């Protein structure tokens with residue numbers, strides 16, 4: 001048996017990373033537009049101003065998706081493109097872009113999975129306190145309603161927030177992503193709480209205004225532990241590590257997912273964070289904990305964990321010379337087994353891998369093609385693990401490759417290439433990489449060709 005029938009084979013991208021047209025057709029500035037202008041923030045001073053020019057080339061890009069045979073495409077909507085100041089006046093041209101994009105996808109038989117927030121936050125609202133402002137969840141909801149009213153006659157799958165750990169942690173604690181703030185931990189937790197409220201209220205809004213029956217989830221940055229061996233002690237140590245809060249930062253799962261799925265913050269986190277935990281109003285936890293239809297999770301790698309002699313989880317250093325990607329992330333395929341397994345067990349929801357992929361040293365060969373055997377091998381290994389976890393009874397509904405196109409990799413600029421399709425930025429020419437042809441076969445066979453040479 002291969003993957004379940006109806007398994008959704010997709011690819012993903014996000015607005016700021018591919019659209020470009022940053023100052024066109026009435027789009028308002030986002031915190032990423034501003035952040036990229038600051039000296040020293042982005043590799044080689046690059047920005048998403050033009051990116052893949054997808055705003056103008058979306059038809060060509062959807063043509064490639066169709067050729068690959070994608071069942072689905074995960075896109076995100078730029079809030080300041082739709083509502084330039086973040087609140088109030090709607091930008092008809094911005095909304096129209098997404099309207100046409102959705103029609104084009106459906107005409108190509110590619111199902112849209114729409115992420116409502118993949119980090120391009122309206123700059124005007126940032127000036128009013130951004131996520132630190134208690135009203136920020138209502139601002140978000142107003143925007144969500146506009147999008148849902150426009151697109152929900154055709155869009156059935158919604159993702160509220162992408163990786164809250166990153167836009168709060170990297171953006172507000174470490175200052176490495178937009179808006180580039182280094183707040184006190186108590187403020188970081190306030191911003192986090194407001195983002196969680198935004199998730200809950202967005203779910204309510206989508207359910208209230210959707211014109212068709214829809215499915216909703218969020219996309220977590222999955223922090224995955226891989227047991228060092230199959231012994232029950234190591235498996236338990238890995239499970240414990242994956243679901244505990246041990247540092248005063250945003251890099252854990254449960255501070256985000258326990259409120260969303262259980263309606264409470266995890267005890268260990270509350271204890272560790274102590275007086276930094278913001279005041280929680282009466283109905284907050286109920287608002288945050290709205291029924292979800294799936295557990296969306298982005299998984300690129302995992303960390304190996306074993307039990308130490310005192311019975312505590314302990315990280316195992318990878319062996320000397322271990323395999324790593326161009327981004328220097330470890331190649332750890334088992335993350336696509338243990339991640340879905342542990343998350344599925346704890347939260348009891350169907351899993352969707354909303355992102356997985358690899359940044360590789362790709363260039364155009366003398367023959368004019370882009371040969372990326374490492375990506376094919378990477379995907380082969382990861383997808384075999386995903387297949388295994390499906391066989392073991394975990395309900396995995398879909399897999400979205402990150403990314404369809406090479407794109408603007410945040411602070412790394414255009415240096416990291418994650419695409420199935422190569423983008424020659426100076427000419428904006430697209431070249432499907434070998435991996436795109438291979439993924440096409442994977443999709444057509446529903447995974448039956450995996451592991452074959």
Ligand code: FCB
Nearest residue numbers: 014162163166298402409
């Ligand atoms: C994830 C982000 C996505 C992309 C990949 C490589 O953390 O959600 O936008 O940058 O990493």
